[in-house]
Amino acid sequence: MHAETPPPTPPALAALPPRAVPVAPPKNLHRMRTxxxxxxxxxxxxxxxxxxxxxxxxxxxxxxxxxxxPNWYNAMLEEYNSLVQNKTWSLVSCPAGVNLVSGKWIFRHKLHPDGSLARYKARWALRGFTQQPGVDYGETFSPVVKSATIRVILSLAVSNN
Structure with a gap:
């Protein structure tokens, strides 16, 4: 068993770090310095x-x-134009007898770190829970490249000119 060490005395106020607040030391028996x-x-x-x-x-x-x-209208217009410009989808007529996957607008205020308003953000999100496997989509695939693979390819490219 180790002998109990008395709790340390609080340092002088001049020795405190900047913005430190003096407190009474806790009463516990472990020797960890906090x-x-x-x-x-x-x-x-x-x-x-x-x-x-x-x-x-x-x-x-x-x-x-x-x-x-007008703020939210412009945010929605910006999102729509972005989707069209990136050719995310194209507007077509709905064939008879197919499941229509609907969507929803989601609105958020984007803030600066100080809490002031940065911009109005509108996002179009599909309601994927209405999709039926084999009817609305076949196989799902999301290509993901590991950073280690990219490093190997780049090092091979550099070594082979």
Whole structure:
């Protein structure tokens, strides 16, 4: 058994690190040295998160409300144009007897680290839970490349000019 060591005395206030707060040392028997046993704690650094101010357009409940607000309308238009430009999908007429996979608009405020509004973000998301395997899609495949594979290929390319 080891002898109990008396708790350390708190350091002088001049010896504290910057922004440290003096505290009474805890009463425990282990010898691990902690900030609290040294007589101080560092305050937690919390992010400055603020709720969108009333001047910001509130997040709409549905697309009909969003279309009436110019901020959300522009965000929706930007998302739509991005989808069309990237040729994510093309608009076609719905053939008879097929399962229609619907979608939904999702709206979010994007904030700067200080909590101020950066932009309005509208995203079109498909409701994939309505899809039926073998009817709406055949096989799913998502190509994923490991970073180690890329490094090997690049080193081979460099060594072989």
């Amino acid at each position: 900030r609290a046993k040294s007589g101080f704690v560092q305050p937690r650094k919390l992010m400055a998160v603020s709720m969108p101010s009333p001047a910001n357009s509130p997040i709409p409940a549905n697309y009909k409300i969003a279309l009436r607000d």
